[in-house]
Amino acid sequence: MTLLAGAAAPAPAPVAHPVHKPADASQAQPVSYGPQYAAAHVYLEPGTMPAFVRSWEATFGGSHYDFVDDVNVTPTPSKALSTFITSPVGHLSVFDYHTPKPHPFGEERTGWGVTDVDKAVKAAQRSGAYELVAPFDDPVGRDAVIQFPGGLNTQLWLNFTSPTLPELTTTPENRVYITAGTLRPFLSSYLQFTHGRIVKDEKRADAAEVGEPNQVMHRISITSQFGKTVVFVTDGHLPHPYGEESIGYEVADLDNAIAKAKATGADVLAKPHTANGRTSAVVRFPGGYVAEVHQNVS
Known part of the structure; x- marks a missing residue:
């Protein structure tokens, strides 16, 4: 899951997948909230998150949310340090896992925001894609992982909160x-x-x-x-x-x-x-x- 922790003020719990709450979640087709909600998923070598964040922001600009430790955003138990980076060239959900990553997490390149995860998975299957991880609830939303023919994995998510991400200067x-x-x-x-x-x-x-x-x-x-x-x-x-x-x-x-x-x-x-x-x-x-x-x- 694309995790986003509180930025300006401390939050009582992690906030994941910043997204506008859909006006009509019953829409038949999965709909993105814009390219800025298709965040890259970045899995780092242990202990390197501060260095990565410094380098990314120095290179492209932007800012990051507070680091949140020991988060579990997978359907089976796991723990990771996480942050969310907003930058003009693309937004990133960043993880440094303390435990082994449950398969197939770490193999998905992006998380795509959709209006309804369950309907999106069914739409993916109708298109010929595969369900790798069936929809599951996390503390702040719902997620799944699909794979397109050829091996392209992506995570689908819906956040129940409605923060807003900045528009991108260029689209990744x-x-x-x-x-x-x-x-x-x-x-x-x-x-x-x-x-x-x-x-x-x-x-x-x-x-x-x-x-x-x-x-x-x-x-x-x-x-x-x-x-x-x-x-x-x-x-x-x-x-x-x-x-x-x-x-x-x-x-x-x-x-x-x-x-x-x-x-x-x-x-x-x-x-x-x-x-x-x-x-x-x-x-x-x-x-x-x-x-x-x-x-x-x-």
């Missing part, structure tokens, strides 16, 4: 690596569930974007109420570190962002390079979170 994108044989069932399920649309379909895009210069690949850009998605259709023979990053973040000045990240303990795993209308790099932040960071170019 899911980065999906998939093989040609799985593309059709993935797209069928993903587009049906998200009510998304393909905004760009490049059959011969520059594969230098994913570390394969002088080669081409099939690249598909999708937009929906849950944010942006870019699909890379490859043979799965990916050079390191591609495939480790699950989210891409857009900035106005890539060199400046990288300099700030490096100054606060981050490592650059893939140096800046230009392909498909963007200059991008892959960065590993303290605690192990790997992200693509890019600047659009004309």
Whole structure:
């Protein structure tokens, strides 16, 4: 679950999944509350949360909510230190687990806010996705985990409170690596569930974007109420570190962002390079979170 602890003033209990309470929870289709409610889920190496938060905020700006310890937001017992980061390029729910993570938690890349978790799971199943974790209640809401064909896991959530998250300056994108044989069932399920649309379909895009210069690949850009998605259709023979990053973040000045990240303990795993209308790099932040960071170019 995307946990959010009290920010401005102490709260008697953790508040999770900041979201507007739906006006009509009986809607037949799952509806997102906007890309800012599709928060990345970040699972850190033990003891590294302060360093990660400092590096992220120094790189992208933003702020974090108070750390909350010993939270249990899984259907079976677990304990973690957690915080929620709001930043102009994307919001993150961050966990440092003290106990082993119950499977399959830690494998989902995002948490998507929906108007009704149970109906959303049924809609996912109708689209061809799978129910990995059946809906369950937590102290502040309801959650489930689904998987789209090809192995993309996401958590679905509904919070019973109604705080508001700030709008994003730029919208982060899911980065999906998939093989040609799985593309059709993935797209069928993903587009049906998200009510998304393909905004760009490049059959011969520059594969230098994913570390394969002088080669081409099939690249598909999708937009929906849950944010942006870019699909890379490859043979799965990916050079390191591609495939480790699950989210891409857009900035106005890539060199400046990288300099700030490096100054606060981050490592650059893939140096800046230009392909498909963007200059991008892959960065590993303290605690192990790997992200693509890019600047659009004309």
